[in-house]
Amino acid sequence: MSASAGPQHVAWLSLGSNLECPDQQIRTASRALAAETRIRVLAISSLYRTAPVGGPADQPMFCNAALAVATDLGPYELLAVCQAIEAAQGRVRDVRWGPRTLDIDIIAFDTHASSAARLTLPHPRAAERAFVLVPLAEIAPALTLGGHGRVVDCLAGQDTGDIEPWPAS
Numbered sequence: 001m002s003a004s005a006g007p008q009h010v011a012w013l014s015l016g017s018n019l020e021c022p023d024q025q026i027r028t029a030s031r032a033l034a035a036e037t038r039i040r041v042l043a044i045s046s047l048y049r050t051a052p053v054g055g056p057a058d059q060p061m062f063c064n065a066a067l068a069v070a071t072d073l074g075p076y077e078l079l080a081v082c083q084a085i086e087a088a089q090g091r092v093r094d095v096r097w098g099p100r101t102l103d104i105d106i107i108a109f110d111t112h113a114s115s116a117a118r119l120t121l122p123h124p125r126a127a128e129r130a131f132v133l134v135p136l137a138e139i140a141p142a143l144t145l146g147g148h149g150r151v152v153d154c155l156a157g158q159d160t161g162d163i164e165p166w167p168a169s
Helices: 022-035 075-088 130-139 151-156
Strands: 009-017 039-044 048-050 062-071 103-109
Touching (some): 009 130, 022 075, 048 130, 062 130, 075 103, 103 130
Antiparallel strands (some): 009 103, 039 062, 048 062
8 A cells, every 4th residue: 555545444245256266256356456556465264165145046156255455445435446357357236145156245344434325334134144244254253343343253043054164176
């Protein structure tokens, strides 16, 4: 990040893909985030193989990961960067919770709380989704997800039986 960067924020991101070499989609997105001059990747979780939640039946399994980043961007600026990376990797938004090349969600941004339609923080369903919580617990177990409590505590109440490490390639 540049020396003239403004105040630093920490954001936690959830990445997912179930199309076109999902593990490579996640790795490419992680490199793209790290290449942004105003973003520094602080931590990245392992990759996990997870079952689809919601959306059409018979989707391929997902690859999921979590990242912590430091940035001087605001939450909406970070969202724009994430959406540009998704688009560059072929993301098409045609079916809600459908198959996708890449999904990058901002799970939390500092302790910022927002209920705006464009960006709700912390992410409104993160505390209920094991595919978000397992990778996030690896890098930020004490992160608080608003009124839901800490990641590690939210995870304790989840069924994680269908989550496993992504197979080595």
